[in-house]
Amino acid sequence: MSKSKVLVVGGTGYIGNRIVKASLAAGHPTYILMRRELGYEIEKVQMLLAFKNKGAHLIEGSFFDHQSLVDAVKLVDVVISAMSGVQFRSHNILLQLKLVDAIKEAGNVKRFLPSEFGMDPSRMEHVFECGKETFSDKMVIRKAIEDAKIPYTYISANCLAGYFVGNLSQLGTLVPPKDRVNIYGDGNRKVVYMDEDDVASYTIKTVDDPRMLNKTLYCRPNKNILSHNELIKKWEKLSNKTLEKVYISDKDFLASMKDVDYGFQAALARIYYIYYDGCLMNFEIGEKGEEASELYPEVQYTRMDEYLQRYL
The missing domain is CATH 3.40.50.720 (NAD(P)-binding Rossmann-like Domain)
Structure with missing residues (x-):
């Protein structure tokens, strides 16, 4: 054909x-x-x-x-x-x-x-x-x-991995953090990452x-369904370096959205849906x-x- x-x-x-x-x-x-x-x-x-x-x-x-x-x-x-x-x-x-x-x-x-x-x-x-x-x-x-x-x-x-994986889903960068990493909620919501x-x-x-x-x-x-914690562990194993972890509660994350412009609020909202709501794997x-x-x-x-x- x-x-x-x-x-x-x-x-x-x-x-x-x-x-x-x-x-x-x-x-x-x-x-x-x-x-x-x-x-x-x-x-x-x-x-x-x-x-x-x-x-x-x-x-x-x-x-x-x-x-x-x-x-x-x-x-x-x-x-x-x-x-x-x-x-x-x-x-x-x-x-x-x-x-x-x-x-x-x-x-x-x-x-x-x-x-x-x-x-x-x-x-x-x-x-x-x-x-x-x-x-x-x-x-x-x-x-x-x-x-x-x-x-x-x-x-x-x-x-998409270029936006969510290389930076370990950190805001304001597209490369991995050097010393500390923010984790959204408890870091256990399942997320789907794709090359x-x-x-x-x-x-x-x-x-x-x-x-x-x-x-x-x-x-x-299946192999690309990972929690935020699991993604970070993969990087720590590869880089042979342990990052300081800062856990951000949903309340604090929502509060941080109030003082930024509308365009950045929209980007933060997507982080919220993915890492706090678990919207990619809840159906x-x-x-x-x-x-x-x-x-x-x-x-x-x-x-x-x-x-x-x-x-x-």
């Missing part, structure tokens, strides 16, 4: 560039939307040209030219949106909705994967007002997809898989979803002690 043609929107982004690589590696004819608005963003242009040299097709288009999006979509079988999370804020939600409109008009797409790659927004109805719009916006996009009867797969990747390349591999696996039609893929392989997947490592056991996913070795 021939491989589906895949269009990646946001192919120069943090997750998007990995999805492009995974698509090419899996042998899919891979197309990347090259936005006319790139202007002088030279690093993105150079990345696109490097992908072109590896066999990707660059398709010029613009979110401000509906027909260009329709024309791009008509070239492929599957569309994957990997636009940055900032694209969901304020009026930029319209960009995703414009893509949905183009897919609906083109009428040929057999699978659409919208830009999520984090917590499942359908399970985040209880969240604080700060940052709530991110989850609400994603649900607006889901509703538009389903109302348009566009075949879909949603990807719930949970905690970004593995998320891309699992994502590409779904595009031709009838088992994932109109379902959510949850990336939560069963159910019949509308599948777990990635069980569905695709052939993917040799990265364990977090392996991931942490790059920081030594």
